[in-house]
Amino acid sequence: MKIKLGIFFLLFFVAAIAQNKSIDKNPFIIILGVSQDAGYPQIGCEKDCCKRAVNDPSQKRMVVSFALVDPETHNWWLFEATPNIAEQLQLFRKQTKSQYNILPKAIFLTHGHIGHYTGLMYLGREAMNTLSLDVYAMPRMKNFLLQNGPWSQLISLKNISLQNISADSAINISANLSVTPFIVPHRDEFTETVGFTIRYHDFKLIFIPDIDKWKKFDRNINEMIKESSVALLDGTFYKDGEVVGRSMNEIPHPFIEESIKQFSSLSENDKKKIYFIHFNHTNSLLNNSSSEFSSVIHLGFNTAQQAQRIDFK
Secondary structure, X not given: OHHHHHHHHHHHHHHHHHHHHHHHHOOEEEEEEOEOOOOEOOOOOOOHHHHHHHHOHHHOEOEOEEEEEEOOOOEEEEEOOOOOHHHHHHHHXXXXXXXXXXXXXXEEOOOOOHHHHHHHHHHOOOOOOOOOEEEEEOHHHHHHHHXXXXXXXXXXXXXXXXXXXXXXXXXXXXXXXXXXXEEOOOOOOOOOOEEEEEEEOOEEEEEEOOOOOHHHOOOOHHHHHHOOOEEXXXXXXXXXXXXXXXXXXXOOOOOHHHHHHHOOOOOHHHHOOEEEEOEOOOOHHXXXXXXXXXXXXXXXXXXXXXXXXXXXX
């Protein structure tokens, strides 16, 4: 009997090790920032919403970005080049125990608003002076970088190498990983705006940090969530009126309250896939002790947390 039990526990132990090794080979993402373009605390803000982070630097949150990591090929890719890119590269090194290069294999950009591309400036000769780092951009985004300084200098000096992407056309970044951009409605003063789908076998992650309203989207966001494994979605504002002194029609985003209604028909399992991200400094979800945060979690949703790891299972 003792021998049989010993064999059982040995087989269980071997199976557990094999499973862990399999997980270790799977890609994962690390959330490097969760705030809206101007960061948290926001510049010039002296309100209570920002005093938390001013008085306690541990509450500071960087601009929305994440690292996609493939342990099998030992490569990683950065989504968005934010004004916090220097700190975010260090956060990535810390979270991965310096097992990967400080620079990503490539950068993917969603659009031309300040929080999503201006970190490229740190790749220039005044800073890292990188050599031909691939930057994937849509046609208008690419032309914007080509035709405007200082971004054009990054190209002429070969600090970055612009790579074309097209809506709904997949890019295979490794044998088992692909990235597909798709157009979303947003304030496109200079460039178009895209979200991204990342696929790994049956695992599917969608990333939509900015969108005007779900009803303007030419796709059914609820169906997209059902077909996904993880959804990082625009959570800029919690409710209408939270930005005082400015019409929020000028800065349309799906309010969290609207999104909760939009997603109310989803199953409990599908709601768990959703991670709200891209929080404005006025958004109560930046405070994990707030009643709004507790309400969102109680309803079955998630909020993206800085330094959080999400495994592709």
